[in-house]
Amino acid sequence: MEEARKHPTYCTADVVILESENTDKSKPLSMEYHQDRRPWFGGTPHIFNFNIYTNDNYEGGDILIINTEDAEKSTYIDADGKERECLMIDPPVRYKMEAGDGLLFRTDVFHAVLPVIGNKFYIRQFLTASFKPEWYAKKNSMSEEEFEEFLKQEEKEGFAKYGWQCRIYNSKEEIGNGGDNNQIVCVVKNV
DSSP: HHHHSTTTTTTOEEEEEEEEEEEEOSSSSSEEOSSSSOGSSSSSEEEEEEEEEOOOSSEEEEEEEEOOTTTTTEEOHHHHHHHHEEEEEOOOEEEEEOOTOOOOOOSOOEEEEEEESOOEEEEEEEEOOOHHHHHHHHTSSSOOOHHHHHHHHHHHHHHHSSSEEEESSSGGGTTTTTTTGOEEEEEEOOO
């Protein structure tokens, strides 16, 4: 982290102390599979996610990580008879953090979190990259308020267009119309 802070094109985000309280156990995940990266910002503002877990006296809260990088590309037929792309993945890696554990992972890795019963405390910091030079030019040509509104609009459009979330299925047959809202569709191999 210290070397990254000195690198001219990287910076670090603020350290945030977070609490996950009792979440809805009726949902299979308290946080759906997603990436922390925002590629539509003309760069990659988040590169690494670093968490330190300060307690483990709660139920659930396990992190689930999937590897889409080594996935096999395949296709499925949706409920409308249209051929769509999907990724054949290995089962997610599941890990329950213990007090004092640290976790560092790339922000383009899809991950999810199981519901929490109790209070889960953790400290998070993102290692980030700078925006591309053309974004700084845009920022310098606007007021601070205009640039903030511009970023909000880019965020809204980016979430609508880019597959930053994914859905995981146990077979191609259960997908149906999966993948709506530009979500990446994954099917677990050898279930």
